[in-house]
Structures are given as structure tokens and as C-alpha cells.
Amino acid sequence: ELKVEQNPLFLSMQEGKNYTIYCNYSTTSDRLYWYRQDPGKSLESLFVLLSNGAVKQEGRLMASLDTKARLSTLHITAAVHDLSATYFCAVANFGNEKLTFGTGTRLTIIP
Amino acid sequence: DTAVSQTPKYLVTQMGNDKSIKCEQNLGHDTMYWYKQDSKKFLKIMFSYNNKELIINETVPNRFSPKSPDKAHLNLHINSLELGDSAVYFCASSQEAEREKVNEQFFGPGTRLTVL
Numbered sequence: 001e002l003k004v005e006q007n008p009l010f011l012s013m014q015e016g017k018n019y020t021i022y023c024n025y026s027t028t029s030d031r032l033y034w035y036r037q038d039p040g041k042s043l044e045s046l047f048v049l050l051s052n053g054a055v056k057q058e059g060r061l062m063a064s065l066d067t068k069a070r071l072s073t074l075h076i077t078a079a080v081h082d083l084s085a086t087y088f089c090a091v092a093n094f095g096n097e098k099l100t101f102g103t104g105t106r107l108t109i110i111p
Numbered sequence: 112d113t114a115v116s117q118t119p120k121y122l123v124t125q126m127g128n129d130k131s132i133k134c135e136q137n138l139g140h141d142t143m144y145w146y147k148q149d150s151k152k153f154l155k156i157m158f159s160y161n162n163k164e165l166i167i168n169e170t171v172p173n174r175f176s177p178k179s180p181d182k183a184h185l186n187l188h189i190n191s192l193e194l195g196d197s198a199v200y201f202c203a204s205s206q207e208a209e210r211e212k213v214n215e216q217f218f219g220p221g222t223r224l225t226v227l
Contacts, residue, residue: 031214037152042201043218086152092214097142097205098156098167099216106152 002027004091006102014110016078021105023072023089032072033099034063035088043088046074076107084109114138115219117202123225124192131188132222134202141207142166143185144216145177148199157200160185161207192226199223 003026013019031050035043047056049065056063062075072089086106090099115136124130145157158177159167174190189196202219
């Protein structure tokens with residue numbers, strides 16, 4: 001059974017600092033997604049990573065994928081308050097398109 | 112607006128009642144999904160339909176019955192509601208999957224179900 005683990009579960013950091021959220025998954029997967037969820041809101045797609053070594057960046061967020069290690073990272077650079085949210089990684093396989101989600105990382109940026 | 116929409120946004124009901132949540136997408140997608148997010152924010156797939164055909168049915172009590180009248184709609188009917196059914200239910204949609212393609216899923220705003 002595919003399992004997806006994220007760490008940390010909770011992250012409180014100061015504005016201006018850098019940090020990384022880790023996402024490990026237990027079996028080979030074709031795609032890895034990162035989503036953002038604000039309190040009481042829906043899920044917003046951030047990144048989709050398809051291949052080993054893939055790196056995508058949007059603003060202060062950068063996601064990478066190492067399929068051999070079954071590891072994805074979401075790196076936050078010079079955090080700002082607007083990035084406070086819960087971040088989920090999820091994996092899916094071709095032919096079985098359900099998303100298996102990680103536990104989520106609740107990120108709080110402190111001024 | 113092109114989007115995935117759900118109604119109602121909030122649903123408060125008594126144990127034992129039967130209720131439905133509706134989902135519509137106007138993105139022209141072939142596949143629709145229902146996910147459940149529990150009180151700890153954990154998200155889990157429940158069902159998936161492709162062109163009105165059920166393709167994923169996770170271990171969900173048979174009190175939950177999805178219905179897809181056409182490929183733009185996937186409704187969720189729940190019989191004999193229990194306290195443990197309280198959660199946020201998200202509908203999502205995507206294009207039919209192709210290998211090495213993104214196949215991004217777009218989520219609706221969610222329906223917060225509270226069973227008293």
C-alpha cells in the first residue's frame with residue numbers, strides 16, 4: 001500500500017528565514033504534486049513533478065523530486081507572512097489516478 | 112467562471128438523515144473525484160468516475176453512493192448519516208490521464224458536513 005509521509009507536521013518560522021518541507025513516499029509513482037490549502041479553503045495546485053531531478057520554482061517556493069530516493073522537497077526562501085498555510089504533497093500513478101496525500105505541513109510565518 | 116463548484120457549502124444535519132452533495136465542473140474534464148478531509152486535515156480518495164463510469168471505489172461504507180448523471184456532474188448521496196461522517200468533502204476533476212502528462216486535478220471549494 002502506498003504511503004506518503006511529510007515532515008515536519010507543524011512548522012513555525014520567522015519572516016525572512018529559509019526552510020524545507022520533506023515528502024517521502026513508499027512505492028514508485030509517476031507524478032508528485034504539491035498543493036496549498038488556506039484555512040477553510042480549497043486546495044490550490046502549486047507544482048506537478050514528473051521526472052527524476054525535476055525542479056520547479058514559483059516565487060519564494062521551489063519544489064524538487066528525487067525518484068530514486070522517493071523524496072520530494074518544498075523549499076521556502078525568505079519566508080513572508082502570506083505563505084502561512086497547510087502544504088500537502090500527493091502522488092499518483094498512471095492508470096490509477098487517485099491522489100494519495102501526505103499528512104500535510106501546517107506552516108506559520110511569524111512577523 | 113470555469114471551475115469546479117459544489118453545493119451546499121455547509122450542511123448541518125441530524126444522525127440518521129439522508130443527504131446529498133452536488134458537484135459540477137465546466138472544465139470539460141472526463142474524470143471526477145470525491146475526497147474526504149477529516150478533522151485532522153487528512154485527505155483521502157473516496158470515489159472516481161470517468162465518463163460516468165465508476166473507476167475507483169475505495170473502502171467506503173455503502174451508505175455512500177456516488178451518482179454521475181453526465182460527465183460534468185458527480186453527486187454524493189449519503190444514507191443514514193453517522194457522527195463519524197462529519198468532515199469536509201471535496202470534489203475534483205481532471206482530464207483523462209495520459210502517460211507523462213501532468214493530469215492536474217482541480218478541486219472544488221468543499222462542503223463542510225456536520226452531523227449532530
